[in-house]
Amino acid sequence: MKEHSAGRTDGELEDIEVELFVRALQARHGYDFSQYAPASLKRRVQQLVHAHGTGTISALTGRLLxxxxxxxxxxxGLSVPVSEMFRDPxxxxxxxxxxxxxxxSYPQINIWQAGCAHGQEVYSLAILLEEAGLYERTQxxxxxxxxAALRHAQEGIYPAREAQLWSRNYLAAGGSHTLADYYSAxxxxxxxxxxxxxxxxxxxxNLVTDEVFCEAHLVxxxxVLIYFSDPLQDRTLGLFRDSLVRGGFLCLGTRxxxxxxxxxxxxxxxxxxxRIYRLGAKAPRAG
Structure with missing residues (x-):
């Protein structure tokens, strides 16, 4: 690894560049990535440099500004909208x-799907609710x-090559029909x-900066949390706790x-x- 005159290695200089990139993103556009897991964030920033041919992170920051x-x-590039229908069936x-x-048992059910990415899990959940006879009273x-991810999710259009895997997932999740009943190709x-x-x-x-989104029976x-630092994970889990009704459910990723x-x-x-949990005594909201 090359060492520069001030005693900084290439890797250390890149870390400084990432820090400046994150500060520029927040100051210019209001998006705070300072609490994302450093290694994952650096990798995604490097992928942006490669994809857009800027050569350095500093040049990428210049374009951002x-x-x-x-x-x-x-x-x-910084979000990770990778999922599938009935992932982890x-x-x-x-x-x-x-x-x-x-x-x-609830007359009206509110569900918050946070970090919905391209929407595959949202539609999986809708199918579950439809087959359980609960969708009409669910929001x-x-x-x-x-x-951009939200627009993709709203469209509900995906590559047909995914259909075979998604159909297997659906059946493994206890599907009572065929997944083809829910799409046209x-x-x-x-x-x-x-x-x-x-x-x-x-x-x-934005889970980093925004507050409670709704009162939910299931979150x-x-x-998503795997990409957050420990303090940001704690903040986000507190947000979910404060969003849930007493006895409400929280479902996290298997990792x-x-x-x-x-x-x-x-x-x-x-x-x-x-990673499915249920809220006990309702915790008081902060502040």
Missing amino acids: HEADFLTTVLE EVFSALREQVLPLLA IYATDFNP RYELLKLDSRLRRNVIFANH LCRN ESLDFAPAAADFVPVDAGL
Whole structure:
């Protein structure tokens, strides 16, 4: 590794560049990535440099500062909108069997899908609710900080090559029909039935800076916290706790956990292995 005159290595200089990039993104556009996991954030910034041929992170920062339209591209690169229908089907099976029967006791059900990315899990959830006979009295709030991802989610159009995997996931999750009942295919694309969107509200929400979004009976946020620093994970889990009604449910990604988080004391596991929890005594809201 090359060492520069001030005793800084290339890697150390890149770390400084990433820090300046993050400061520029917040000062110029109001998006705060300072609490994202450093290694993951640096990797995504480096991918942006490679994808746009800027050569250095400093040059990427220059484009971010001086090209207003470049923000959308940067946000797309920094977010991780990678998912699939019924991802981790055993989780959706547990929601179907252990959570939805309890939610059925409510006359109106509010669900917050935080970090919805391109919407595959939102539509998976809508199918679960449809098959459980609960969708008509459910409102799903699907949020993300990335406007481009939200537009993609609202369209509900995906590559047809995904259909085979998604169909397997659906059946493994206990699906009672065939997944093809919920989409039409044309020109190597599949479009999910618009009826799955009838009770979904897509909205911009930033888990880093925004507050409680709604009062929810179920919060799903899967494979988002792994990209956050420990303090930001704690903040986000507190946000979810404060969003839930007493007895409400929280579902995290299978690589995420409530362990060691301050909010853990307020939850009891429904299925700890699948990261499904239930809120006990309602914790007081901060401030």
